[in-house]
Amino acid sequence: MIQSTQPIKDLLKVWEVERLITPLDRHFALELALVHQQQLTALDKSHSSDNSCTQSLYKEDSYSELFLLTCALLSKQLSQQHTCLPIKQIVLDNPMVEQVSNCQITCSHDELTSLLAQFACIGLVSPESQVEQVAAAATPIVLDCGDLYLQRYYQFETQVSDTLIQLSKEPGSQVSPATKASLDILFPAPDDVTVFDWQKIATATAFSKKLAVITGGPGTGKTTTVTKLLFLLTQESPMTIRLVAPTGKAAARLSESIKASKQRLKLELAPYAHQINLDSLTRVPEEASTLHRLLGVIPNSHKFRHHKDNPLRLDLLVVDEASMVDLPMMHKVLSALPSHARLILLGDQDQLASVEAGAVLADICAGLKARSDAQSKWQMRYSAGYAQTLSTLTSFDLSLFTSESPKIGDSLCMLMHSHRFKGDAGIGQLAAAVNNSDKAGIMQVWQRGYEELLWIEHQKTQSGNTGLDQLLSLAVSHYKRYLELAKDNTATATDIIDSYNEFRILCAMRAGEYGVDGINLSVTNALKQAKLITTDVEFYQGRPVIIQSNDYNLGLFNGDIGLILLDNEKSAQNGSVPRLMAHFIQADGSILKVLPARLPSHDTCFAMTVHKSQGSEFANVGLVLPLWPSLAQKQLLTKELVYTAITRAKQHFTCLGSQTVFEHASLQATQRSSGLARRLWL
Numbered sequence: 291m292i293q294s295t296q297p298i299k300d301l302l303k304v305w306e307v308e309r310l311i312t313p314l315d316r317h318f319a320l321e322l323a324l325v326h327q328q329q330l331t332a333l334d335k336s337h338s339s340d341n342s343c344t345q346s347l348y349k350e351d352s353y354s355e356l357f358l359l360t361c362a363l364l365s366k367q368l369s370q371q372h373t374c375l376p377i378k379q380i381v382l383d384n385p386m387v388e389q390v391s392n393c394q395i396t397c398s399h400d401e402l403t404s405l406l407a408q409f410a411c412i413g414l415v416s417p418e419s420q421v422e423q424v425a426a427a428a429t430p431i432v433l434d435c436g437d438l439y440l441q442r443y444y445q446f447e448t449q450v451s452d453t454l455i456q457l458s459k460e461p462g463s464q465v466s467p468a469t470k471a472s473l474d475i476l477f478p479a480p481d482d483v484t485v486f487d488w489q490k491i492a493t494a495t496a497f498s499k500k501l502a503v504i505t506g507g508p509g510t511g512k513t514t515t516v517t518k519l520l521f522l523l524t525q526e527s528p529m530t531i532r533l534v535a536p537t538g539k540a541a542a543r544l545s546e547s548i549k550a551s552k553q554r555l556k557l558e559l560a561p562y563a564h565q566i567n568l569d570s571l572t573r574v575p576e577e578a579s580t581l582h583r584l585l586g587v588i589p590n591s592h593k594f595r596h597h598k599d600n601p602l603r604l605d606l607l608v609v610d611e612a613s614m615v616d617l618p619m620m621h622k623v624l625s626a627l628p629s630h631a632r633l634i635l636l637g638d639q640d641q642l643a644s645v646e647a648g649a650v651l652a653d654i655c656a657g658l659k660a661r662s663d664a665q666s667k668w669q670m671r672y673s674a675g676y677a678q679t680l681s682t683l684t685s686f687d688l689s690l691f692t693s694e695s696p697k698i699g700d701s702l703c704m705l706m707h708s709h710r711f712k713g714d715a716g717i718g719q720l721a722a723a724v725n726n727s728d729k730a731g732i733m734q735v736w737q738r739g740y741e742e743l744l745w746i747e748h749q750k751t752q753s754g755n756t757g758l759d760q761l762l763s764l765a766v767s768h769y770k771r772y773l774e775l776a777k778d779n780t781a782t783a784t785d786i787i788d789s790y791n792e793f794r795i796l797c798a799m800r801a802g803e804y805g806v807d808g809i810n811l812s813v814t815n816a817l818k819q820a821k822l823i824t825t826d827v828e829f830y831q832g833r834p835v836i837i838q839s840n841d842y843n844l845g846l847f848n849g850d851i852g853l854i855l856l857d858n859e860k861s862a863q864n865g866s867v868p869r870l871m872a873h874f875i876q877a878d879g880s881i882l883k884v885l886p887a888r889l890p891s892h893d894t895c896f897a898m899t900v901h902k903s904q905g906s907e908f909a910n911v912g913l914v915l916p917l918w919p920s921l922a923q924k925q926l927l928t929k930e931l932v933y934t935a936i937t938r939a940k941q942h943f944t945c946l947g948s949q950t951v952f953e954h955a956s957l958q959a960t961q962r963s964s965g966l967a968r969r970l971w972l
């Protein structure tokens with residue numbers, strides 16, 4: 291059932307050298323092969339008199355070879371952020387997808403599935419088996435519905451889906467005529483009665499359900515909706531509410547948005563002060579923290595203080611930017627949730643999936659699409675009974691959106707109208723066309739010549755790339771402002787950081803001339819030429835830094851961005867000579883200062899990856915796409931990546947690229963193998 295030019299053990303080394311697998315993948319496969327061998331030896335001893343065909347069959351070398359190959363493929367799959375390996379996706383005549391195949395699996399996918407199901411190291415999940423039984427069997431690998439999992443990921447996925455399903459079945463607050471009256475005040479009837487106010491429907495959902503997932507693109511009103519909901523809830527009874535986001539930057543932005551939203555709500559509700567208790571607006575929390583902080587980091591440990599046996603002390607948890615939350619983290623959050631607590635997930639399901647394994651938010655929303663392709667439209671999926679409840683509460687007839695198999699559909703709400711982008715504005719149009727993989731639409735938007743959009747074509751000549759030069763001039767003109775402000779002793783660190791955040795270059799990848807490394811170097815050189823940086827020392831006034839690893843003791847986390855600035859404040863206090871410190875804005879708006887020498891691993895941050903930009907927004911964004919992407923780079927260029935980059939921009943979006951690469955990326959959707967959508971929706 292397996293043919294190869296060399297033993298798989300040797301091929302693993304070849305594949306590692308060719309970077310088809312990582313050293314970790316090879317190590318992992320060899321370790322599991324060892325466990326397999328030990329189990330065979332144990333079986334051998336216990337069945338020394340047993341001559342059954344199956345026993346002898348599995349001792350054959352080719353079976354061990356197949357097992358070793360399968361383990362390497364599974365590990366590779368996990369390294370690429372999938373949570374499982376669907377056996378049907380294995381390319382039988384070239385499983386490692388080499389230039390020239392060195393090994394083939396000579397049986398069909400079905401035969402392969404049946405074979406793998408019989409390995410002692412692989413636990414088979416039958417329709418009757420319970421999650422606990424599978425865990426108790428403690429096989430390192432699990433085979434469920436044709437998908438192979440590591441036991442750990444299988445547990446994460448099944449427990450996350452079980453908890454979400456359970457939460458979606460439970461009620462939130464009791465609805466009453468007073469709830470309807472308050473909703474009517476919070477959301478005045480639209481002029482056009484045929485237009486549904488999905489914000490009102492989402493608020494009613496999150497009020498009456500224990501789980502609410504409110505998704506939508508930028509500016510669709512997720513924060514506005516959740517502010518109104520929290521206001522409504524605080525009218526009812528006191529509640530401990532916590533607001534969190536995956537990164538410090540996203541938490542700070544959530545805090546800012548809630549504050550602004552509360553201000554707007556106060557003005558909007560002023561005429562109704564005699565009907566609704568405005569005082570409870572002060573009880574709506576504004577402070578947001580990171581998920582790490584919420585769960586309680588234990589220094590030098592990967593475990594958190596809060597977990598199943600020491601749950602969080604809260605009644606309602608709001609998680610913003612949920613698309614950035616990976617499967618293991620979602621598992622930790624759900625495990626730490628006390629049994630009475632309610633959960634609201636906010637996010638944009640079309641954004642890049644999390645940096646680590648899984649695509650949890652996209653999987654949660656997957657059931658609202660008839661098909662998995664980009665053109666398929668979203669459609670709500672309410673149970674008939676709940677549609678009726680929502681219709682009564684909101685006065686919108688939701689009977690059109692019912693389903694005979696709603697599953698978790700009652701807990702979902704999708705906001706589709708962006709209030710940030712004007713209907714005809716370029717950024718919104720381009721983001722929508724890319725999100726729909728609409729090739730003709732993308733071309734039309736670029737050709738319309740919107741003031742908000744600038745296309746720069748790579749123009750490679752013998753002496754350089756004039757396209758890149760144009761982007762660098764743009765970068766110099768933007769970064770000049772904050773670098774000059776940094777020299778002004780009267781400017782505060784917050785002012786300087788705000789000015790720096792007006793512009794950012796985003797790259798599709800890290801390495802290469804057009805990756806983060808190359809572009810950071812080019813921008814630094816351009817700023818030196820413009821005399822805006824006048825030193826070669828590592829830490830200079832105004833150097834932007836991005837943290838690359840978590841340092842729980844310092845309170846700095848992967849992706850945090852700060853500026854090296856003179857600590858004028860301290861010197862004004864004690865009269866000392868100001869010294870350079872790294873300044874970071876915290877989620878609560880305060881500044882964290884760290885000695886540059888104490889910073890954990892970090893890089894310069896004139897340019898950053900699109901991945902790291904999630905949860906942030908900038909007035910002006912410049913996206914850099916590679917000129918001639920390699921095959922591996924092409925796989926990373928997806929519509930989610932381009933969409934995320936475009937939607938980081940509030941005022942101007944510039945792209946340095948070539949038309950073919952932009953088009954290729956916009957037409958390619960991210961595929962993350964996972965069984966979560968199936969568990970939630972089938």
Ligand SMILES: Nc1ncnc2c1ncn2[C@@H]1O[C@H](COP(=O)(O)OP(=O)(O)OP(=O)(O)O)[C@@H](O)[C@H]1O
Nearest residue numbers: 489507508509510511512513514515547554709710
């Ligand atoms: N129903 C509405 N009518 C008019 N303007 C609205 C409405 N809802 C939201 N807005 C405005 O749209 C802007 C974005 O709203 P909000 O911050 O709530 O969206 P969001 O989805 O949370 O955005 P982001 O994706 O940036 O987090 C705000 O200026 C808000 O005042």
